[in-house]
Amino acid sequence: MTYTRQRQNSQSFQQVLCLPGGKSVYLQEQSSENLRMKLDLLAIAAHPDDVELSCGGTIAKLVKRGKKVGLLDLTRGELSTRGTLEIREAEAAEAARLLGVHVRENLELQDGSIEVNRANKIKVIEIIRKYKPEILFFPHWLERHPDHEHAHALCREAWFYAGLEKIETTMGGIKQEPHRPRSYYHFMQTYEFAPSFIVDISSEFEQRMQATRAFASQFYDPSSNERETFLSTPEFIEFLITRFSYYGDRIGRKYGEPFFSVNMIGIEDPFLLTL
Ligand SMILES: [Zn+2]
Numbered sequence: 001m002t003y004t005r006q007r008q009n010s011q012s013f014q015q016v017l018c019l020p021g022g023k024s025v026y027l028q029e030q031s032s033e034n035l036r037m038k039l040d041l042l043a044i045a046a047h048p049d050d051v052e053l054s055c056g057g058t059i060a061k062l063v064k065r066g067k068k069v070g071l072l073d074l075t076r077g078e079l080s081t082r083g084t085l086e087i088r089e090a091e092a093a094e095a096a097r098l099l100g101v102h103v104r105e106n107l108e109l110q111d112g113s114i115e116v117n118r119a120n121k122i123k124v125i126e127i128i129r130k131y132k133p134e135i136l137f138f139p140h141w142l143e144r145h146p147d148h149e150h151a152h153a154l155c156r157e158a159w160f161y162a163g164l165e166k167i168e169t170t171m172g173g174i175k176q177e178p179h180r181p182r183s184y185y186h187f188m189q190t191y192e193f194a195p196s197f198i199v200d201i202s203s204e205f206e207q208r209m210q211a212t213r214a215f216a217s218q219f220y221d222p223s224s225n226e227r228e229t230f231l232s233t234p235e236f237i238e239f240l241i242t243r244f245s246y247y248g249d250r251i252g253r254k255y256g257e258p259f260f261s262v263n264m265i266g267i268e269d270p271f272l273l274t275l
Pocket of ligand 1: 046047050145147148
């Protein structure tokens, strides 16, 4: 399993992204108060690039607002038609840097075969307990790619069981405390749903598209000889822009990212709504 580690000196430490093969990427300088590694939000997806494609603008926006955000990729995307694992890892690190997230981890589950079994549930529970996020983002249960549906089931179960004390886990030889994030929301991938809420990402749109384009091996490249995929057609990026423009229009803004919530959304102040 890949993991993050911290480098500490007297004043600060750096969050380090550890990739398979022993490569490390320094994400950003952290203040010493962040040493506890608690995150506000953890976004979990089946493949590197899923988060960037579906909710990168919201991630970037929350980071700008001072939230601590982490990404967890369940697989390394080794079944991808285009690119290599090494290219994909470098792209994931660059996208994480562009979004400004505090940490990105990869569980190295098997691409194309994400199993909802005890061992995998424990792996996700360990990450949830390690970072103690208040909110999770993960895929909707109905999706075109079966890995996304399996990722949903795995995260949904791990979310619940992470809060049960009698499911014991350890990290670094130390017993972990139970922790259940207070909510989880689903980002939109291929299949659409009627959103429970839409986040205005107008100011973060260019940043989220840049982070998406960091996965250059997956998208349209007229000089590439690799087999064309759903993502690598010239129309795909246009489709993304159209989608976020459409959902932005629905809330009276230029661009928006849709989310689904199984719970109803409560608000403190109707005047904070965009429409
Ligand atoms: Zn995916």
